[in-house]
Amino acid sequence: MDFAYTEIQTMLADSVGKFINNEPQARYALTSVATTADRDGDAWVLNGNKGLVPNGGSADLVIVPARTSGKSGDENGITLFALNAHAVGIVQVLKDKTVEYSKNRKQFGVPIGSFQELQHRMVDMLMACEQAQSLLMWSAMTRAADGDNSKRAVSAIKYLIGTEGKKLGEDAIQIHGGMGVTWDLDVAHFFKRLTTICTLFGNADWHLDKLADMAPQT
């Protein structure tokens, strides 16, 4: 298992969406590959279990990673390439749309944005957006120059999106009220995409764990 392998895997899973290396025991570990490939004359024999393939129903090609040597869990340089920029864009759109909606939607004769309870919640949404954007900028700045901080930044955003971002999405729907759960507004669609991103390539807990492992030694 080498660097190129994980690069190809994340690239394909991200852009083509017809490939992923999930095995039932793997959770989000890219290198947890127990499936084996053994030579049998001129043929290869694959043995193992594969899990979910996102968008597999529309695939015209399925790539099945398997080991020809080593054992499950062996790894040599993991690159995580999550959908962080996409997620940061989504939370900002959700925040903007919610603020706009609260200025127009009237209840008890006034815009609901005039209620302090909702104002505080939307300020929290703004703070989450600013934090996410700052981490994204840090991630971009460290990506080329600093391998360790680059990995930390990627996991830090993924954790923030999986916690604060998820709450932001739930609040966006709550403040939109019943309209927020309809397919008529794109808020519901953005929220579904955000929820999917929270799971892809490791959820918040997974990346908090990775951050702890990557903490600078004192």
Add this chain to the structure above:
Amino acid sequence: MEAAGYYALPYNAGPEVGEGAETQSALAYFNHRKVTIFAGSNEIQKNIIAKHVLGL
């Protein structure tokens, strides 16, 4: 959804995708956004409790 991981992602999938309730977790999660909104949102319920229970 957190426990199910990737198996939570297919929408309303059946046993051909995963075992048990895990493949229904996304459906349940999205569907239950509604319960804090309908029949008087959480915010309205809190207003009522503040007024009639706490006497504020």
